[in-house]
Amino acid sequence: MKGLFNKIAQSVLIAAVTLLFLGGLATTGHAADDSLKTVEDKGTLVVATSPDYPPYEFQATVHGKSKVIGMDMDVMKKVAKDLGVKLEIKSMNFDSLLVAIQTGKADVAVGGINPTAERRQSVDFSDIYYLGGQSFLINKTDAGKYKNRSDLKGLKIGAQTGTLQYNLAKQKIPGAQVKGMDKSTDLVLALKTHKIDALGIETPSAEAYVKNDKSLAMINSGYKLDKNEVGAAIAAKKGSDALINAMNKSVATINKDNLTDQYLADAGKYMKVNTQNTTMWHYSNYFVTGVEYTLLISAVSVVIGVLLGTLLALMRFSKNKLLHGLAVAYIEFVRGTPLMVQVMFVYFGIGIIVNIPALLSGIIAVSLNSGAYVAEIIRSGIDSVAKGQTEAASSLGLSKGDTMRFVILPQAIRNIWPALGNEFISLIKESSIVSIIGVTDLIYQTNIVRADTYRGVMPIFITMLIYFVITFLLTRVLNHYEGKMKHAR
Structure with missing residues (x-):
């Protein structure tokens, strides 16, 4: 009976998530064409791109700051200027660009995107602004x-x-x-x-x-x-005729005046600057920024993951069938799906209904994923405590809550500390998956350095060393506290 209940609870959870996603699609599929008005009202044109494709788009240090530049970016600056709005750039993987505009994460997308017949079934395109071959x-x-x-x-x-x-x-x-x-x-x-x-x-x-x-x-x-x-064209959500028509006016000017020649020349200048000094020390700021974001995501996700995991573990021990079933369903569902899919679902799927920033989406997805694994670690720790401990606490008059808090959990934590430490270390490495939605973590910055310097191996080697140093130091800290716990016995 319990197994049947668990399966039902899991099915309900999966169905709810699916309906949430499909419901979001339904609400966005039949809207009137207010694409141009929306851009004008908010005063920004949000463009999604993958800045690892010079000379179309890449990153360079301009006046001491890292910026996404290239021919496509100059095209979009021209478009935004003609529309009378500011340009806002969102970076992500190339294969996420069209999804970004379909789910409202961006108004348009560029990246040397070819307007093929297959793509036209999902999105609209401007006129072609460049034929590169x-x-x-x-x-x-x-x-x-x-x-x-x-x-x-x-x-x-x-x-x-x-x-x-x-x-x-x-x-x-x-x-x-x-x-x-x-x-x-x-x-x-x-x-x-x-x-x-x-x-x-x-x-x-x-x-x-x-x-x-x-x-x-x-x-x-x-x-x-x-x-x-x-050719290369600007992609926009299906049915964005007003925005497409407005952008085509800018494209017509670009084509008439052969502005892409100038845009390519400007991109070439920055590409030369990028390759004048390709030492990793010259790009140290990129790695530092990546480490900062990686540690931020990992630290927040560890805290949320432990809190959520503890709650889920206690729910699994609950005699309330609903709480128990929900905990089992959540743990099995999260552990049964890849973290990459979860990150993309939080950012793009739930983002249809609630526009969640990339960094917050990454933290939420990693935290929810970690919570499921931490729950199983804590559950195994609680199971490892001898039943006699519970009986002894009961004979002393302790309530169930106090028994769990003061007797069971302290002993369980000592037992599971090594496994919990491994989860923390794994989380630091697994958090790198958030780079697929444009979070500027260490992996994201590594790819930027590789694109800018045309050096494939050295940036990877530096990143490996950085991850090793982080995890090595964390391991030493965890071992220190593990020793203290053993001494406390």
Whole structure:
């Protein structure tokens, strides 16, 4: 009977979450076209982008501050200026850009986005503001072997997940083994370490890498494509005709005056600045910022996770079937779904109804996830306390609450301290997943440094050392208190 009740409770929880998400979609699917008015009323145009794709968008230090710049950003500055509003930039993974505008996290999205027929089914696009063409990056040592697309038959081809280049490689290179990754920096590293043989990429980005990395070369793709699908355009939520029409006026001016040539030239200047000094010390501020956010997320999530885990553990011991069932359902559901999915659901799914900032979304998701694991650790600790302790406390006249507080939990904490410590350490490392929604934690900053410096391995090595130092120091602290607990016995 208890097992049946638990299954019912879990089903109810899953159904409620699903309805919440679908309900949010329903409420946003039939709204009148107030897209332009909404932007004008709030005075900002929020643009989502993935700043790891020079020269389209990347980060650089401008007047002592890290900023997202590039051709796309100049295009959006022109659009925002013509609309009479301020430009606000939200950074996230490329494959989250269209989701961001569908769920209201951003008004528009840019990132060298090609307005393919498949994408037009989900979002609207402005007119094309730039035609860059398609190329392949290869290792310079392979330049003699790979001279055109036909030489890539049956080889391992890399492309950013969710991009036109990924689909083209699958469709137009016979026998190709296409490997997709979220970050172009990861793909370039995979190319340089011979995990892939070639990388499908926009021509301007290929040129940028070749100019800044002497170990790389490029070849033309030779694709014959519809110009209406392969150029770069601005994406907006489906039905945003008013906003699209307004932006198209700016795009028309950009195309008429060939402003993208100037935008690319400006981007090139900053790219040269980025590569003048590619030492990791020069980019130390990026790593420091990443550490600050990582520690903040981890510290807050540890506190909330312990409090929530303790509550859930006590609910599991409750004789109240409803409380017990809810605790079991929550723990099983959270432990049965990936943290990455939970982070994206909190930010994008619940964000349909309540607009939660990326940092807060990350903290909430990591905290809720940690709570489920801490609950099981605490439960096992409570179970490890001999029943005679409860009987002894009862014979002394202690209430159940006092028994749990003064007798059971203190002994349980001593028993579970090593496991709890491992959870804290794991949480610090697992919190890196929040980078997918644009939280500037250590992993996010590492990817920015890799994109800016065109150095694939060294930023990763520095990040590994930083994580090791953090976890090593935390381990020493935890061991110190574990020793004190043993001595207290």
